[in-house]
Amino acid sequence: MSSQPLLTIIGLIHSPFKKPAGTPIQAALAGETEGIVEVFPAYADGLHDLDGFDRIWLLYWLDRAPAPQLRVVPFRDEVQRGLFATRSPCRPNPIGLSCVRLVGIKGNLLTISGVDALDGTPLLDIKPYVPEFDAFPQSRAGWLQNGGNGRTLADDRFTSKESV
Amino acid sequence: MSSQPLLTIIGLIHSPFKKPAGTPIQAALAGETEGIVEVFPAYADGLHDLDGFDRIWLLYWLDRAPAPQLRVVPFRDEVQRGLFATRSPCRPNPIGLSCVRLVGIKGNLLTISGVDALDGTPLLDIKPYVPEFDAFPQSRAGWLQNGGNGRTLADDRFTSKESV
Numbered sequence: 330m331s332s333q334p335l336l337t338i339i340g341l342i343h344s345p346f347k348k349p350a351g352t353p354i355q356a357a358l359a360g361e362t363e364g365i366v367e368v369f370p371a372y373a374d375g376l377h378d379l380d381g382f383d384r385i386w387l388l389y390w391l392d393r394a395p396a397p398q399l400r401v402v403p404f405r406d407e408v409q410r411g412l413f414a415t416r417s418p419c420r421p422n423p424i425g426l427s428c429v430r431l432v433g434i435k436g437n438l439l440t441i442s443g444v445d446a447l448d449g450t451p452l453l454d455i456k457p458y459v460p461e462f463d464a465f466p467q468s469r470a471g472w473l474q475n476g477g478n479g480r481t482l483a484d485d486r487f488t489s490k491e492s493v
Numbered sequence: 494m495s496s497q498p499l500l501t502i503i504g505l506i507h508s509p510f511k512k513p514a515g516t517p518i519q520a521a522l523a524g525e526t527e528g529i530v531e532v533f534p535a536y537a538d539g540l541h542d543l544d545g546f547d548r549i550w551l552l553y554w555l556d557r558a559p560a561p562q563l564r565v566v567p568f569r570d571e572v573q574r575g576l577f578a579t580r581s582p583c584r585p586n587p588i589g590l591s592c593v594r595l596v597g598i599k600g601n602l603l604t605i606s607g608v609d610a611l612d613g614t615p616l617l618d619i620k621p622y623v624p625e626f627d628a629f630p631q632s633r634a635g636w637l638q639n640g641g642n643g644r645t646l647a648d649d650r651f652t653s654k655e656s657v
Binding site for chain 1: 498499500501502503519520521522532536538539540541542543544545546547548549550552554556563564574575576577578579580584585586588590592615617618619620621622623624625626627628629630631632633634635636637638640
């Protein structure tokens with residue numbers, strides 16, 4: 330195992346969102362928007378048994394995120410917050426985490442609902458959503474406890490200069 | 494942004510668990526076991542505002558996981574399942590995801606409860622746990638719907654030969 334971890338792209342997320350502005354800031358806020366997760370054929374055998382799960386975690390590489398910043402004004406607030414207290418994309422390791430609904434699987438293609446990733450985002454991992462491990466509805470959410478400013482769609486604040 | 498994503502280790506997870514056998518298979522099954530997340534000083538400023546959250550997501554590099562396998566017999570079952578329908582560590586990108594309770598923060602050190610990572614595990618990211626984005630208690634969990642075989646502690650099945 331290398332001491333400098335190297336990632337492998339295992340697929341691509343296809344979505345209607347071509348640029349950050351207007352993209353849902355979280356999967357839970359993306360409504361019924363559908364997307365396709367294309368798992369490269371070499372990994373498709375690992376999808377067996379996934380169809381029994383209502384929801385899956387997608388881990389993906391935020392390939393169009395700007396450079397890391399340790400303080401950010403997040404979409405849901407008007408003041409600066411510590412980066413790790415936000416879900417902002419400009420992280421030292423820009424790994425996105427989305428809980429999406431699994432609509433169907435056909436071969437190596439997953440239809441998902443509630444997608445919030447940009448079209449063409451590199452996929453890193455799929456994990457099943459398991460309420461016993463993942464659901465803590467009463468957990469206090471700091472500055473996000475009351476939903477912050479209630480914003481649901483991104484604007485241009487985290488748009489990388491190279492990508493516009 | 495490189496097309497071959499490279500990770501940055503931003504800290505270390507310190508836990509009582511020195512080897513896989515006997516380690517909780519999930520944070521939610523680790524009870525009150527405490528650990529320390531050491532965030533390297535260069536990133537500590539990003540911890541601001543995190544103390545208001547009951548729970549945090551830890552993303553970490555499973556540095557002692559064996560080579561990827563697309564079919565595994567997971568801890569909670571006796572038959573082979575597709576890797577992506579399990580939370581097994583032997584993934585193409587061995588990224589661990591744990592929802593732990595945040596007990597306290599002192600400088601760059603976070604005390605956490607419910608730790609399931611091996612001692613010395615490289616930290617990749619911290620995200621706040623936000624029930625609005627992350628909690629779906631009614632979500633159907635496929636072969637894990639009834640808890641599988643109910644196992645809570647790991648054995649040696651995913652122990653890398655190099656690490657024993």
